[in-house]
Amino acid sequence: MTKAIWEGTLLAESDACVIVEGNSYFPAEAVAQEYLRASSTTTLCPWKGIAHYYDIEVHGKKNPDAAWYYPEPKEAAKEIKGSFCTMGPGAAAYICPAISLTPNKLRFVEVMKTSSAA
Secondary structure, rough: OOOEEEEEEEEEOOOOOEEEOOOOEEOHHHHHHHHEEEEEEEEEEEEEEEEEEEEEEEEEEEEEEEEEEEEOOOOHHHHOOOOEEEEOOOOOEEEEEEEOOOOOOHOOOOOOOOOOOO
């Protein structure tokens, strides 16, 4: 089970994440949408396409552009269509090699895997 947590709040949890470039992409139905606020930020990855961003808001705190998704990814990234991703501390500080993000400690969301107890 992979979980995304920020400020002690569970943002997403799923066994069906897709890992791309070290980032966990959660299925849309596994994401607590009530913590997401649409951002006007977009970036372009040459092989994935246009990423659209969300700010995460929890307990009155805002984590700008901390989650993103590809509504219409290119063919090479079709498995992440509509999935949401957050930047965890183990992830690279970029979306793809061509688009660099300014490192921002707020962006980091705890992303962890847990094993299911039998």
